[in-house]
Amino acid sequence: SFVLFFLAKVLETGRGVWWLAVGAAVGAALLSKYTAMFFGAAILIWLAAVPKLRRWFLSPWPYLGGLVAFALFSPVILWNADHHWVSF
Template sequence: MSPSDARLARDTTLAVLALVALRLVAAAWTPLTFDEAYYWMWSKHLASGYYDHPPMVALVIRLGTVIAGDTELGVRLVSILLALPMSWAVYRAAAILFGGMRLAATATILLNVTLMAAVGTMIVTPDAPVLVAACFVLFALAKVPETGRGAWWLAVGAAVGAALLSKYTALFFGPAIAIWLVSVPKLRGWLLSPWPYFGGLVALAIFAPVIFWNADHQWVS
């Protein structure tokens, strides 16, 4: 890494940390919304699923309240801190896909100032963990053509599984990835490889507790 790239990476990191710190301060002084209070009650009774969402949001809140107590900051703490791995994944994915640190830094900052990331991670909802998982899906998918290593499909599966534990709309990752493989000629060979299907099994295994929970609750979700 050149000195200019190292400086850019440092400045990007500092900018993300500053934004996260600002959200933490705002979170500590902002009353919980109705939805946040609803999910907070879930976190008091952890389960493999709930009426309208998978369990990740409850786990995120539970971890935060273990650290910072049953306060506004505690409820939101982990959701806000998830911006750090999210930013790392986007930075790495953009560097791979666009081949430049400046574009990677721009993508990272732009993501952090969007309404989805800026507010969506401060007000804890299922959107925060699914956004982070989506960024890791993007990173793992970028590594597949970069390295040519099938094992990266297992990482794709793990990231998709985490997304499925966050929000049911993550089911669309499967068809989207299939369309990507079919529409890009140099990637079609992966359709004949077992690795993408192994990745699918990883995602299914991670999501399985939610399926079993729904089976025991008349498929309420």
């Protein structure tokens, strides 16, 4: 729910800082369910499909949001690497 709410804020305000909140929400979602990874693909498709949103590909904000999501999810990746990828 927070991912969609923050994406709506990106759309409503046009402020890039909301991408950090999107990244935090996706990262938190990934901590509970790995299927939240589909948010990444859905967001990319959304940005590519809507012409007025394609400008975000030239902005650093979505990429920084992706880094936030990765940073939040990285302990899970590290744990799995140490445990033979048991939960993947």
